[in-house]
Amino acid sequence: MSNMLTQANCITISTFLFLISILGIFLNQKNILIMLMSLEMMFLSVSFNFIFLSIYLDDLLGQIFALLILTVAAAESSIGLAILVVYYRIRSNITVELMSLTKG
Amino acid sequence: MTNFTFDIYFTLPEIYLVISIFVLLLFGVLASGSAFLGYPLLSKVVGLISVQVLTFTFLILIYFPYSNFTSWNFFLTSDFFVLCSKLIIVGSSIIWTYFSIVYVVNEKINSFEYWILILLAVLALLCILQTYDLLTLYLLIEFQSLSFYVLASFKRSSEFSTEAGLKYFVLGAFASAFLLFGSSLLYGFTGLTNFNDFHIFFTGFLTEPIPFMSGTFLGLVFILAALFFKLSVSPFHMWAPDVYEGSPTSTTAFFTIFPKLAIITLLLRIFLISFHDLFSTWKNLFLLGSFLSLLFGSLGALAQNKWKRFLAYSSINHIGFILIGFLPGETFGITSIVIYLFIYIVTSFAIFSFLYTVRLYEYPQWSQIRYLDEVLGLSKTNPLLAVSLTVILFSMAGIPPLSGFFAKVFVLLAGVRSSTYGLVLIAIIMSSISCFYYIRIIQLAYFSKVQRWPILQPVDKSTSLVLGISFFFISLLFVDIELFYTPIKRMALSFTL
Numbered sequence: 244m245s246n247m248l249t250q251a252n253c254i255t256i257s258t259f260l261f262l263i264s265i266l267g268i269f270l271n272q273k274n275i276l277i278m279l280m281s282l283e284m285m286f287l288s289v290s291f292n293f294i295f296l297s298i299y300l301d302d303l304l305g306q307i308f309a310l311l312i313l314t315v316a317a318a319e320s321s322i323g324l325a326i327l328v329v330y331y332r333i334r335s336n337i338t339v340e341l342m343s344l345t346k347g
Numbered sequence: 348m349t350n351f352t353f354d355i356y357f358t359l360p361e362i363y364l365v366i367s368i369f370v371l372l373l374f375g376v377l378a379s380g381s382a383f384l385g386y387p388l389l390s391k392v393v394g395l396i397s398v399q400v401l402t403f404t405f406l407i408l409i410y411f412p413y414s415n416f417t418s419w420n421f422f423l424t425s426d427f428f429v430l431c432s433k434l435i436i437v438g439s440s441i442i443w444t445y446f447s448i449v450y451v452v453n454e455k456i457n458s459f460e461y462w463i464l465i466l467l468a469v470l471a472l473l474c475i476l477q478t479y480d481l482l483t484l485y486l487l488i489e490f491q492s493l494s495f496y497v498l499a500s501f502k503r504s505s506e507f508s509t510e511a512g513l514k515y516f517v518l519g520a521f522a523s524a525f526l527l528f529g530s531s532l533l534y535g536f537t538g539l540t541n542f543n544d545f546h547i548f549f550t551g552f553l554t555e556p557i558p559f560m561s562g563t564f565l566g567l568v569f570i571l572a573a574l575f576f577k578l579s580v581s582p583f584h585m586w587a588p589d590v591y592e593g594s595p596t597s598t599t600a601f602f603t604i605f606p607k608l609a610i611i612t613l614l615l616r617i618f619l620i621s622f623h624d625l626f627s628t629w630k631n632l633f634l635l636g637s638f639l640s641l642l643f644g645s646l647g648a649l650a651q652n653k654w655k656r657f658l659a660y661s662s663i664n665h666i667g668f669i670l671i672g673f674l675p676g677e678t679f680g681i682t683s684i685v686i687y688l689f690i691y692i693v694t695s696f697a698i699f700s701f702l703y704t705v706r707l708y709e710y711p712q713w714s715q716i717r718y719l720d721e722v723l724g725l726s727k728t729n730p731l732l733a734v735s736l737t738v739i740l741f742s743m744a745g746i747p748p749l750s751g752f753f754a755k756v757f758v759l760l761a762g763v764r765s766s767t768y769g770l771v772l773i774a775i776i777m778s779s780i781s782c783f784y785y786i787r788i789i790q791l792a793y794f795s796k797v798q799r800w801p802i803l804q805p806v807d808k809s810t811s812l813v814l815g816i817s818f819f820f821i822s823l824l825f826v827d828i829e830l831f832y833t834p835i836k837r838m839a840l841s842f843t844l
Contacts (some may be wrong), residue, residue, distance in 0.1 A: 304540060
């Protein structure tokens with residue numbers, strides 16, 4: 244039984260997803276929508292982490308936590324998209340490099 | 348206490364605030380959309396009603412029977428510290444709302460939803476003071492942050508405001524994801540989420556390098572990074588000058604004054620109570636955060652020539668001082684932190700009411716002050732305002748006998764008591780560097796040659812009331828400091844559970 248699923252395996256999967264989404268934010272040179280998608284993916288990877296750990300620990304709290312994270316992440320995305328739409332109406336582009344009005 | 352009746356009874360102020368927010372929102376939507384009333388402009392009306400709502404919340408808090416309890420199935424806690432902090436936050440929000448009505452009318456922020464968002468943010472801050480579980484922590488931090496994102500981008504026709512809101516949103520959501528990741532690691536390695544459970548669990552563990560302790564500590568570092576971000580501590584301070592500058596000035600005042608007390612209470616509860624056993628390990632992290640904040644706050648403010656960015660770097664500097672108070676890990680440290688925060692809140696009220704009052708006339712409209720140079724000649728145009736600016740800036744620099752000096756003295760005493768002499772020396776050196784740029788503004792107001800005399804708008808009553816009272820507090824605190832020191836010491840002594 245040396246290939247059993249351990250706690251380290253669970254955490255490794257979701258940590259990889261988390262790191263990929265962080266890279267998605269930093270390697271993005273084009274537009275803000277990629278950033279918003281990467282943020283969603285970060286929340287999703289943490290939800291996976293909670294669910295895997297709750298199965299490993301045989302505890303319900305992780306799954307409840309993951310359900311609440313999903314709800315709040317949805318609300319946050321909608322606010323982020325609303326702010327993006329308001330920004331686009333004024334600037335007519337969503338390129339990351341041009342956001343340097345407040346610079347110093 | 349898992350009886351539901353006790354839960355409602357003990358969180359009655361928050362329940363009152365929630366119900367009044369709903370009623371106010373309903374009133375605003377129905378009244379401003381009705382053709383019969385002529386589509387009225389409800390901004391000032393809803394502002395004044397929100398002052399009244401907050402006053403009633405304050406009264407409920409004062410007449411509340413005090414006891415230690417945990418409510419809502421061990422999610423929220425309360426003791427004397429929480430009661431006093433709630434009084435400070437609700438009292439400050441009454442003052443803030445009262446004197447921001449003038450600014451909102453002048454800058455033509457015509458939506459009533461601004462005040463609804465402010466009330467929601469105050470509710471979130473009140474509940475953050477009481478949080479006792481990782482789940483509540485995440486939900487309430489998100490609640491507060493969502494209100495703040497919309498508040499920062501409220502002026503939809505301004506490029507600055509929308510860009511500030513977008514930047515704040517991306518970086519704030521990033522920090523919340525870090526908070527979540529840390530919580531998931533803590534939950535995964537221990538199976539617990541309640542702070543009391545962590546307090547009981549971590550007594551007697553030595554910090555041996557076994558995977559269990561490393562994993563828990565990694566989770567703790569992620570949570571610390573997220574909370575340092577929300578507090579704008581270096582090295583996570585990059586968002587603060589941009590967001591503070593882009594937001595409307597009343598929102599900047601709200602960002603400066605209110606979240607600091609709530610999130611510092613959170614840090615105290617997590618690190619001084621739940622994880623006190625890992626003290627020798629996280630003490631170094633606070634030391635690093637404090638050192639970098641002092642360094643970047645002082646050096647950053649040297650290069651600024653706009654008021655709001657300057658105040659952002661100045662607040663980073665103040666947070667660096669406050670973090671020194673975490674280092675003793677005992678009651679004296681907590682006392683010094685709360686005194687510093689209290690004096691910092693009053694000084695912020697003073698400097699922001701100064702920013703509201705100085706409005707210059709460029710044909711054909713009055714506009715607010717933006718650059719540091721625009722206080723040229725203030726000693727001749729409005730000498731009383733120049734005197735109050737001098738006293739406020741001297742207090743921020745830490746010159747005796749003003750109140751800023753006493754705040755810094757207590758925090759540096761806490762640093763000396765914990766034997767971190769190097770950090771105390773660096774704090775003093777950075778304080779003298781920051782004196783330079785505070786006094787530079789006073790030199791601009793008093794001793795410079797003026798090319799064009801500015802035309803100043805007459806000061807409004809509510810702003811002058813706040814400016815006057817905070818000016819007298821700052822300059823006369825040395826007469827009886829025990830008046831505030833004794834209740835704050837009682838607050839720190841009762842910081843238990």
